[in-house]
Amino acid sequence: MATRIIGFGSAILLAITAYGIFFVARPDRVQGDAARIVYFHVPIAWVAFLAFFVVFVASIAYLRTSNPRWDHLGRASAEVGVVFTTLALITGAIWGYPIWGTWWSWDPKLTTTLILWFMYLAYLMVRSYAEPPRGPRYAAILGIVGFFDVPIVYLSSYWWRTLHPQPVIGPLAEQQPSASIVWVLLISLVAFSALYVFLTRVRVDIEQLTPAT
Amino acid sequence: MLGLDQNGVYVLSALGITIVVLAGYGLYLRSRLLGLRRRREPAPTEDHSGRNVIAAAPIATTAQVANSAKGPTTP
Numbered sequence: 519m520a521t522r523i524i525g526f527g528s529a530i531l532l533a534i535t536a537y538g539i540f541f542v543a544r545p546d547r548v549q550g551d552a553a554r555i556v557y558f559h560v561p562i563a564w565v566a567f568l569a570f571f572v573v574f575v576a577s578i579a580y581l582r583t584s585n586p587r588w589d590h591l592g593r594a595s596a597e598v599g600v601v602f603t604t605l606a607l608i609t610g611a612i613w614g615y616p617i618w619g620t621w622w623s624w625d626p627k628l629t630t631t632l633i634l635w636f637m638y639l640a641y642l643m644v645r646s647y648a649e650p651p652r653g654p655r656y657a658a659i660l661g662i663v664g665f666f667d668v669p670i671v672y673l674s675s676y677w678w679r680t681l682h683p684q685p686v687i688g689p690l691a692e693q694q695p696s697a698s699i700v701w702v703l704l705i706s707l708v709a710f711s712a713l714y715v716f717l718t719r720v721r722v723d724i725e726q727l728t729p730a731t
Numbered sequence: 732m733l734g735l736d737q738n739g740v741y742v743l744s745a746l747g748i749t750i751v752v753l754a755g756y757g758l759y760l761r762s763r764l765l766g767l768r769r770r771r772e773p774a775p776t777e778d779h780s781g782r783n784v785i786a787a788a789p790i791a792t793t794a795q796v797a798n799s800a801k802g803p804t805t806p
Contacts, residue, residue, distance in 0.1 A: 536746075539742075539746075540733050545736065549738070550736045550737070550738045551735045551736045551738045551739050551742055552738035552741055552742065554742045555741065555742055555745045555746075558745070558746065558749060559745070562749070601752065601753075601756050604752070605748070605749055605752055605753070608745070608748055608749075608752075609745040609748070609749060612741050612744055612745040612748070613741065613745065615741065616737075616738045616741050713753070717756070717757065717760065720757075720760045720761070720764060721760060723764055724760065724763050724764050724767060727764070727767040727768065727771065728767060
């Protein structure tokens with residue numbers, strides 16, 4: 519029941535986000551309407567980081583307790599995180615083409631994000647093909663190691679010379695954006711986070727119903 | 732209606748791909764969940780024994796074909 523309520527709530531919030539993107543947010547002076555992609559690209563990337571943080575916590579808990587519930591949560595969150603990272607890479611490439619003139623650049627931010635995507639893809643492969651109890655243990659180790667790439671992705675635009683814009687919101691933002699930008703971004707952030715919770719809960723239910731091999 | 736500039740096509744493409752991927756993933760999870768729940772439900776018992784002849788499915792025979800309105804067929 520709670521899962522359904524979260525799913526319904528996220529659908530309403532996503533509809534409000536779509537309205538905000540097209541009817542509240544103004545086009546950027548330099549980027550024009552391409553800047554509207556940022557309103558869902560940034561929250562999608564944020565949700566991917568959140569998903570991998572959950573994998574990190576669940577992996578530590580699983581290695582300490584060997585409780586399969588943590589393994590289920592880690593696997594579910596990793597799968598949803600990979601879906602969101604894929605979308606972050608795709609929407610970023612679509613934004614990059616009109617702004618940079620290329621779909622892809624071996625920029626530190628993009629490269630470290632691609633590495634993150636490969637790491638959690640490897641997590642899912644290990645979790646699928648390695649037999650229990652070794653599979654969940656190996657995957658948990660990968661889930662912990664992989665998370666160390668998340669702060670590298672976030673800080674890469676500070677550490678290295680990069681094409682990728684600096685964060686537009688948060689403590690590391692160089693200049694605070696206007697209130698309408700902040701509101702649309704925040705609603706989008708909440709909407710995609712709620713969607714993440716909904717998808718992860720459904721995925722955990724699947725994991726618990728799946729007979730053990 | 733939306734009044735987007737020349738980059739509008741990129742915005743709509745990115746949003747369209749996002750919706751398709753997330754909706755597709757949601758439907759995939761839903762179908763897996765429903766499949767697992769269906770498998771967990773106890774299967775209905777099928778008693779085709781001699782004591783329960785009403786439950787047995789009717790069996791088509793060649794005689795029924797021969798007695799049809801068209802009559803018997805020849806190869």
